[in-house]
Amino acid sequence: xxxxxxxxxxxxxxxxxxxxxxxxxxxxxxxxxxxxxxxxxxxxxxxxxxxxxxxxxxxxxxxxxxxxxxxxxxxxxxxxxxxxxxxxxxxxxxxxxxxxxxxxxxxxxxxxxxxxxxxxxxxxxxxxxxxxxxxxxxxxxxxxxxxxxxxxxxxxxxxxxxxxxxxxxxxxxxxxxxxxxxxxxxxxxxxxxxxxxxxxxxxxxxxxxxxxxxxxxxxxxxxxxxxxxxxxx
Ligand code: C5P
Numbered sequence: 001x002x003x004x005x006x007x008x009x010x011x012x013x014x015x016x017x018x019x020x021x022x023x024x025x026x027x028x029x030x031x032x033x034x035x036x037x038x039x040x041x042x043x044x045x046x047x048x049x050x051x052x053x054x055x056x057x058x059x060x061x062x063x064x065x066x067x068x069x070x071x072x073x074x075x076x077x078x079x080x081x082x083x084x085x086x087x088x089x090x091x092x093x094x095x096x097x098x099x100x101x102x103x104x105x106x107x108x109x110x111x112x113x114x115x116x117x118x119x120x121x122x123x124x125x126x127x128x129x130x131x132x133x134x135x136x137x138x139x140x141x142x143x144x145x146x147x148x149x150x151x152x153x154x155x156x157x158x159x160x161x162x163x164x165x166x167x168x169x170x171x172x173x174x175x176x177x178x179x180x181x182x183x184x185x186x187x188x189x190x191x192x193x194x195x196x197x198x199x200x201x202x203x204x205x206x207x208x209x210x211x212x213x214x215x216x217x218x219x220x221x222x223x224x225x226x227x228x229x230x231x232x233x
Pocket of ligand 1: 034
């Protein structure tokens with residue numbers, strides 16, 4: 001997939017989301033729909049945004065037994081999204097079952113990417129709560145390799161990890177990276193951030209940008225700046 005900017009549409013309702021998207025008249029940005037909006041509005045919001053011509057990353061992070069995930073994915077495949085995801089912690093069996101469920105009768109399917117360790121999990125929590133004793137960087141890389149071997153298309157990771165993921169899993173394995181901020185922008189609650197230009201340098205394929213665009217005074221201008229800096233157009 002070509003380098004692109006995905007706007008995280010972290011809105012609570014259909015109205016707020018569509019009012020935001022209405023501002024974009026001459027471009028149709030790639031958007032991310034997450035749990036909040038999906039649980040509030042259901043699959044109809046996905047269909048509606050797709051009908052408007054946007055590419056969609058449906059960020060629902062599935063994690064359950066293989067049979068349940070397979071069945072859930074076979075429902076999601078009919079929504080015609082471009083990218084969706086799951087937790088690599090669900091193991092190889094779950095990831096393979098997810099691909100089976102997601103694959104349509106004609107053999108096509110949305111891209112499927114994995115969450116490795118959430119960035120909200122640190123070394124201490126991993127050791128204490130999950131009893132995983134390896135260094136967190138190693139755990140992230142191992143999850144990425146497991147996802148690749150299960151047949152997935154990429155991972156969600158910090159832009160700081162994108163280069164390493166490509167080195168371990170190949171250039172074609174997608175790195176989708178949040179935590180992007182403009183050089184002169186507010187960091188907010190993100191701890192480890194990178195500018196769009198730096199994310200490009202390090203090899204991110206898709207960047208997920210929320211508040212620097214959604215909370216900007218002029219979201220369309222902020223989006224276009226982000227595309228300029230990341231994609232270089
Ligand atoms: O507003 P902001 O640019 O921080 O939004 C980033 C988006 O990426 C949010 O939707 C957030 O939930 C998501 N995300 C993240 N860090 C991760 C995984 C997802 O910020 N590790």
